[in-house]
Amino acid sequence: MQDPRPAPSLDVFARRKREGTPLVVVTAYDLSSALIASAGGADALLVGDSLGMVMLGHETTLPVTLDDMVHHCRAVQRARPGLPVIADLPYGTFHVSPAETVRAGLRLVQEAGVHAVKVEGGRRRADAIAALLDAEIPVMGHLGLTPQSVNRLGGYRVQGRGAEAEALLLEEAAFLEQAGCFGLVLECVPAALAVRATASLAIPTIGIGAGPGCDGQVLVFHDLLGLLPGRPPRFVKQYAELGRLGIEAVTAFAADVRERRFPTTANSYGVSAVDAPGAVGTDESTGPAYGGGSVAGGEQPA
Ligand code: KIV
Helix, strand or coil, rough: CCCCCCCCCCCCHHHHHHHCCCCCECCCCCCCHHHHHHCCCEEEEEECCCCCHHCCCCCCCCCCCCCHHHHHHHHHHHHCCCCCCEEECCCCCCCCCCCHHHHHHHHHHHCCCCCCCEEECCCHHHHHHHHHHHHHCEEEEEECCCHHHHHHHHHCCCCCCCCCHHHHHHHHHHHHHHCCEEEEEEECHHHHHHHHHHCCCCCCCEECCCCCCCEEECHHHHHHHCCCCCCCCCCEEEEEECCHHHHHHHHHHHHHHHHHCCCCCHHHHCCCCCCCCCCCCCCCCCHHHHHHHHCCCCCCCC
């Protein structure tokens, strides 16, 4: 069936900057995160290579492959989020040659349906960015703490401190705008520097650990929802504690199973409605695919 919503457009980035309305970007990696982030009112979804850490359990984003990105972007698009979807070009895909860069970008657009890619780094990515734009693939830039540079940076540290580093970041930001990027992620830089960068650019800045002065903000889905254990970094605000709620839910399930309180007749097939007060729908219905039943779904009604 035709989707009645307007086609997702990257125009929202320029529009929000013009209007002075903050952009809201949330990372998404699969069906459920895309459904939740879009229903929550995000302006755009970023399939970040942070998926390597929060979904796949790697210690850095470096092991994330193009196949990983395609796999997760396709799941995000299956949610039909109705929003622009931007995908990280993973480490190694834009470092060898412009031809390889374009091939990687094309896979994300053609196989996974993303609308744009994000490339970490400044001037040294000039050829990669030019090649992507030449292939009609819009590019978002990313400066400051670029996690793919973790080995060169010597860890995950605030960047752009000191006059020289500040000047360099402002130069790199101006370069990325001139190169044709439609937006720029600023990660873990001093708030005052992000304000200067934002004021100096016609394209929007999207901050993460860059203070309140950016044109928009992005958070990692798992951080925002408090899904994983451990103390989050200072720049994160956790709006929920879903990890804790999940543990409580599984604990309750385990107790119910061990005490034989679950399943009841209400959760069982082949018992009459009288026997099963609270049973959902008809005796044999398995519920909707999302929002009441399970995506994995189990059996379909005969
Ligand atoms: O990979 C990612 O999720 C990102 C955001 C943190 C900006 O690059």
